Structures are given as C-alpha cells and as structure tokens.
Amino acid sequence: MSKPLTKSARQARIGELIELRLVASQAELAQLLAAEGIAVTQGTLSKDLLELGAVRIRTDSGFRYALTEAEQGGTTAQAKLAKVCAELLLNAEGSANLVVLRTPPGAAQYFASAVDKMGWEEVLGTIAGDDTVLLITRDPDGGGAMAQSLLEM
Numbered sequence: 001m002s003k004p005l006t007k008s009a010r011q012a013r014i015g016e017l018i019e020l021r022l023v024a025s026q027a028e029l030a031q032l033l034a035a036e037g038i039a040v041t042q043g044t045l046s047k048d049l050l051e052l053g054a055v056r057i058r059t060d061s062g063f064r065y066a067l068t069e070a071e072q073g074g075t076t077a078q079a080k081l082a083k084v085c086a087e088l089l090l091n092a093e094g095s096a097n098l099v100v101l102r103t104p105p106g107a108a109q110y111f112a113s114a115v116d117k118m119g120w121e122e123v124l125g126t127i128a129g130d131d132t133v134l135l136i137t138r139d140p141d142g143g144g145a146m147a148q149s150l151l152e153m
Contacts (some may be wrong), residue, residue: 005038008113011048013038015067020055022064029065084114085153092151094143097124099135101150108133122146 002146005013013036014029023029026045033040040048055070057144082112091102115135124136125148137146 005135006109007048008036010040014045014048014054018052018065018116022061024062024064039077048084055120078118081114081118082153084111085150089150089153092147094145094147097140097143099137099143099147099150101133101135101147103131103133106130106132125141 010033013033016041017023017029017032020034021032023032024069026042026049029043029049030040030045033045049065054065055068056063057066088103088107089101093100101108101111108128108131110133112126112133115126115133122138122142124138126136127134127149134144137143
C-alpha cells in the first residue's frame with residue numbers, strides 16, 4: 001500500500017535517503033521509496049531530483065547521487081527564493097513577529113517551502129494556505145523587517 005505524501009514530504013524523504021545511503025540510480029531510489037510504501041513514477045522522481053538539486057557524482061565505488069549546496073542552505077537556495085519572490089510574492093505585510101505573504105492561488109505552499117529551505121535562524125516557521133503564507137519570526141518585532149527583505153528580493 002502506498003502512502004499519500006505531499007510533494008514536499010516526498011522530496012524531503014528523497015533528500016534523506018540520498019544523504020544516508022549510497023544511491024546509485026533512480027531505479028534504486030524508487031525501490032527504496034517503494035519499500036517504505038511510497039509509490040513514485042520515474043518521471044516524478046526525475047523531476048524531484050532536479051528540483052532538489054541532486055547530481056550524480058563519481059566515487060571510488062562508482063556513481064551516486066548527492067545534494068548540491070542548494071539543499072544545504074547555500075547561496076543557490078537564496079537565488080531560488082529570490083526567483084520565487086519575483087514570480088509569486090504579490091504582497092508582504094509585517095506586524096510584531098508575524099508576516100502575512102500573499103501569492104497567486106495555489107502557490108502559497110510552494111512559496112512557504114522555499115522559505116523553509118533557507119533554514120533562516122530568525123524564522124520560527126511558516127503556515128501556508130492556498131494563497132496566503134503566515135511567517136513567524138523569532139524576534140518579537142521582526143515582522144516588518146522580514147516583510148521588507150522578502151519584498152526586496
């Protein structure tokens with residue numbers, strides 16, 4: 001029986017498997033996921049790997065998948081967030097430690113995921129609906145500054 005997972009949850013599990021094991025091929029990765037009850041097509045898996053920034057690298061024992069800096073909080077993740085902000089962020093307003101972010105319908109969860117992948121210490125978390133993201137900062141007065149930072153991206 002397969003587990004229904006969100007795209008973000010599936011991609012997070014793929015990232016964990018790549019980091020924990022020597023995964024040499026998409027077929028092997030699909031088998032590992034299937035063993036956990038996660039059914040995925042080759043096309044979806046290929047797209048997930050691309051979005052995760054996974055690349056095949058050569059090791060002494062052959063090829064394996066590895067994550068690039070994009071998934072490790074590097075500058076590539078910031079470039080991706082800047083692109084997502086330019087494409088999807090319609091409005092941002094801050095109040096106290098809260099930021100309300102408006103996106104087109106259906107884009108809020110994707111936007112929140114891009115923010116979460118940044119791994120910012122100042123962000124306590126995000127909650128996404130259909131077209132609105134609530135971002136919570138650790139600083140009791142950090143909402144306004146965070147809203148402005150995202151608008152400037």
